[in-house]
Structure formats: C-alpha cells, structure tokens
Amino acid sequence: xxxxxxxxxxxxxxxxxxxxxxxxxxxxxxxxxxxxxxxxxxxxxxxxxxxxxxxxxxxxxxxxxxxxxxxxxxxxxxxxxxxxxxxxxxxxxxxxxxxxxxxxxxxxxxxxxxxxxxxxxxxxxxxxxxxxxxxxxxxxxxxxxxxxxxxxxxxxxxxxxxxxxxxxxxxxxxxxxxxxxxxxxxxxxxxxxxxxxxxxxxxxxxxxxxxxxxxxxxxxxxxxxxxxxxxxxxxxxxxxxxxxxxxxxxxxxxxxx
Amino acid sequence: xxxxxxxxxxxxxxxxxxxxxxxxxxxxxxxxxxxxxxxxxxxxxxxxxxxxxxxxxxxxxxxxxxxxxxxxxxxxxxxxxxxxxxxxxxxxxxxxxxxxxxxxxxxxxxxxxxxxxxxxxxxxxxxxxxxxxxxxxxxxxxxxxxxxxxxxxxxxxxxxxxxxxxxxxxxxxxxxxxxxxxxxxxxxxxxxxxxxxxxxxxxxxx
Numbered sequence: 001x002x003x004x005x006x007x008x009x010x011x012x013x014x015x016x017x018x019x020x021x022x023x024x025x026x027x028x029x030x031x032x033x034x035x036x037x038x039x040x041x042x043x044x045x046x047x048x049x050x051x052x053x054x055x056x057x058x059x060x061x062x063x064x065x066x067x068x069x070x071x072x073x074x075x076x077x078x079x080x081x082x083x084x085x086x087x088x089x090x091x092x093x094x095x096x097x098x099x100x101x102x103x104x105x106x107x108x109x110x111x112x113x114x115x116x117x118x119x120x121x122x123x124x125x126x127x128x129x130x131x132x133x134x135x136x137x138x139x140x141x142x143x144x145x146x147x148x149x150x151x152x153x154x155x156x157x158x159x160x161x162x163x164x165x166x167x168x169x170x171x172x173x174x175x176x177x178x179x180x181x182x183x184x185x186x187x188x189x190x191x192x193x194x195x196x197x198x199x200x201x202x203x204x205x206x207x208x209x210x211x212x213x214x215x216x217x218x219x220x221x222x223x224x225x226x227x228x229x230x231x232x233x234x235x236x237x238x239x240x241x242x243x244x245x246x247x248x249x250x251x252x253x254x255x256x257x
Numbered sequence: 258x259x260x261x262x263x264x265x266x267x268x269x270x271x272x273x274x275x276x277x278x279x280x281x282x283x284x285x286x287x288x289x290x291x292x293x294x295x296x297x298x299x300x301x302x303x304x305x306x307x308x309x310x311x312x313x314x315x316x317x318x319x320x321x322x323x324x325x326x327x328x329x330x331x332x333x334x335x336x337x338x339x340x341x342x343x344x345x346x347x348x349x350x351x352x353x354x355x356x357x358x359x360x361x362x363x364x365x366x367x368x369x370x371x372x373x374x375x376x377x378x379x380x381x382x383x384x385x386x387x388x389x390x391x392x393x394x395x396x397x398x399x400x401x402x403x404x405x406x407x408x409x410x411x412x413x414x415x416x417x418x419x420x421x422x423x424x425x426x427x428x429x430x431x432x433x434x435x436x437x438x439x440x441x442x443x444x445x446x447x448x449x450x451x452x453x454x455x456x457x458x459x460x461x462x463x
Contacts (some may be wrong), residue, residue: 038405039403040406040407078285078287078288078289078292079287079288080287080288080289080290080292080293080397081292098287111396112393113398115393191392192392192403194392194395194396194400194401194402195402195403195404195411196400196401196403237401240396240397240399241393241396241397241399242396242397
C-alpha cells in the first residue's frame with residue numbers, strides 16, 4: 001500500500017521518468033593518461049570497463065528518491081550529510097516548480113546525498129579517473145584533449161555566468177561513447193572527490209604545510225593547458241562531503257555485471 | 258518530613274524515568290558525526306557500530322598501521338594528550354583511530370600495533386571499517402586521502418576533538434609530541450563538561 005502511494009506520488013506532479021533517464025552506457029576502460037600529475041601514475045591509470053549514466057541525474061529522478069527515502073528531504077536531512085543549501089532550488093521539500101525544473105539536472109546535492117542516490121540504484125559514483133576518461137571524448141573521438149578547438153569550446157562554457165537557468169539534461173550531442181552533458185551543463189561529484197589533494201592545503205607546496213599529508217601528497221597538473229580538468233579538480237578539491245553548490249550535480253556508474 | 262520524603266521519592270522516580278527515557282531516545286544532534294551508521298571491528302575483534310563511540314568525548318583521527326612516517330606521530334599525539342591530562346581527566350576521554358586501509362588493518366594487525374605502542378585498551382579504540390565506508394567516515398571528519406599505487410596513502414593528518422555526542426569541537430594539524438596548547442585546553446574543557454554531575458535531587462538535611 002505504502003509502495004503504491006509512493007508510486008502514485010511519483011507520478012502525480014510529472015511523469016516520473018523521461019526517455020533516457022537512468023540509462024547506462026558501457027565504456028571500455030583501458031590505460032588512461034590522466035591530466036593529474038601523480039607520482040604513481042606516470043604510466044597512466046588502469047580503468048576497468050564500467051558503465052556510466054548517459055545523462056546526469058535530473059530533479060525528477062532525485063525527487064522520486066527523496067520521496068522514497070524521506071531522511072534525504074531537505075527539511076529532515078542531518079546537517080552532517082548536507083549543508084543548509086541542499087535542494088534549496090525546490091519550492092517545497094518534495095515538490096518541483098514544474099516540468100522545466102523536472103528535466104534539469106539536480107544540483108545543490110551533497111556527496112553523501114549523491115552517494116545514497118546511486119546506492120539506491122545498486123550503483124555508485126564514478127571515480128575521478130572514470131569521469132575524466134569519459135569526459136576526454138568529444139562527439140567523434142575518444143580522446144579529443146589535444147585539440148585546441150575542443151578545449152576552447154569547453155572553456156567558453158566555464159566563462160558563461162552560472163546565474164543563468166540551467167538547460168535540461170540531454171540536449172547536447174552524445175560523445176563518442178554515447179554519454180551526454182559531461183561538459184557544458186553542470187559539474188559532477190566523483191566518489192573519490194576527497195582524494196584530489198590540491199586544495200588550499202597544497203597550494204603552498206614545499207613548505208611546512210606538506211606534513212599535512214602523509215607521504216608525498218603534493219599534486220600538480222601534468223597538462224596545464226587542460227583548464228577544463230584543472231578547474232574541475234580545483235572545485236572538487238575545495239568541497240566538503242556535505243557541501244552543495246548551484247552548479248554541482250552527479251551521475252552514477254556501476255561495474256560491469 | 259513525610260511530605261519531604263514523598264517529594265524526594267517522587268523526584269527520584271521522575272529522575273529515573275527521565276534518564277530511562279533520555280538514554281535510548283536522546284536524539285543525535287544533526288551535526289553529529291555519529292549520524293553515520295556503519296559497522297566496524299575493533300582491535301580485539303569485537304563488532305560494533307561507529308555510533309557506539311558516542312557517550313564520552315573523543316580525540317579521533319584516521320591512519321593506517323603500516324604507515325611509516327606520519328601515522329606514528331598521530332599515535333604520539335594521542336599519547337601526548339594522555340600525558341597532559343590528570344588521571345581523572347584521562348579516564349573520561351576516548352582516543353579513536355580509524356583505519357584508511359581495512360584490507361591490511363585486520364583486528365590482528367591493529368592489536369599488534371596497540372601492543373607495540375602500549376595503547377591502553379580502556380581508552381584507545383582502533384577501528385577497522387568496511388572498505389566501502391572509509392570515504393564516508395573521512396567525509397564526516399573532513400579528512401582527505403588517496404590510496405597510492407604502492408599501497409601507501411596520502412592523507413590529512415589531523416586530530417579531531419568530538420564531544421560525547423559526536424559534534425566536532427576542535428581540530429589540530431599540529432601532530433607529534435608537541436601539541437597545540439589551544440587543542441589541549443579544548444580537550445580539558447570537553448572532559449570537564451562531560452564530568453558535570455547530572456542534576457540530582459538535593460541532599461536532604463535530615
């Protein structure tokens with residue numbers, strides 16, 4: 001009965017799902033040259049084949065999750081898991097403004113909330129390496145990172161004001177793997193966001209602050225031309241796990257069955 | 258006199274009732290790190306929940322037992338805090354180290370470290386979480402870490418002071434035998450606050 005009620009609730013405001021929602025795309029993995037300069041990844045990182053959501057998670061999808069898991073409502077969530085701006089853009093704790101918002105990617109979600117969402121789908125957040133691997137592709141090439149025109153295009157997105165309303169998910173052409181919106185829409189959580197040890201902590205490399213990290217923790221960029229990656233890393237490394245921002249969303253990944 | 262007695266008995270019963278109510282139902286603060294519900298095993302092999310750490314103030318950090326340089330300093334810090342306290346203060350403090358490396362930090366490995374460093378099991382809890390929960394524990398503690406290809410970890414070296422309910426009271430990144438005086442003072446205050454006698458019925462003069 002309660003399940004039926006939940007189901008009904010999900011259906012009332014908007015048809016819960018749109019075409020392509022929650023769909024996964026298979027990625028081959030392989031040895032990948034990351035733009036991050038880690039001492040232990042000089043020969044590239046190994047990425048096992050995995051699946052990634054074709055689109056970032058939308059407000060409608062996240063609403064269904066919140067309705068089924070009320071401990072993740074913004075008026076009930078523990079502050080240790082989500083800051084005061086969690087899901088602030090929704091008019092009510094379990095209501096969206098309308099169909100336009102329903103189809104936009106969900107933002108103002110914390111890492112804990114994103115992780116709980118993926119876990120509820122028997123999935124997980126992608127690792128940074130998986131995300132970077134998928135995002136290296138453009139529409140035709142699996143690794144377009146050397147192309148100045150591609151870089152230029154991504155940069156022009158970063159220079160757009162973030163106060164403008166978000167477009168809906170799935171409008172951009174899929175990349176070579178069939179994944180959409182990795183660039184040009186929102187920034188995305190990764191499972192290991194807190195492994196990117198380049199925050200304020202490491203900016204002053206080489207001084208006494210170094211002992212903050214066990215071992216040679218200092219991370220710098222292999223590819224300083226790759227601003228798209230650099231900005232993502234800087235952003236993710238500045239966040240706490242309960243933090244939220246107006247342009248940070250997520251998508252889930254899973255291991256191959 | 259009889260009335261006083263009745264009153265006393267009544268208030269005692271009330272106090273007992275209240276504390277019985279308060280013990281299990283006392284809700285966790287919203288910002289408590291014990292909101293996280295994850296199973297663990299301690300250095301004696303006992304299964305427990307992260308939330309079971311609630312009840313007394315604690316100094317908490319994350320480490321791994323095979324760590325060659327920084328982690329021994331984290332243990333040193335805990336010991337230095339012990340030394341800075343009076344025996345009565347010490348008895349009310351817990352020190353908890355959570356492993357970043359559950360693969361290698363079995364209860365046996367943690368017990369070996371505890372024995373080698375002579376960590377009093379009354380006060381020291383070394384915890385092995387499930388591998389999938391490490392990132393979340395680090396998340397509530399604002400600890401960043403990265404597993405390296407050679408099995409080592411880069412990680413934030415920090416001591417975090419929690420009150421009995423798991424709220425973060427203070428942090429220090431000055432680890433080793435020389436402690437930040439402000440942090441030690443905060444530990445003292447936390448321990449004193451936890452020792453405050455619960456309100457009791459006034460002692461009768463009769």
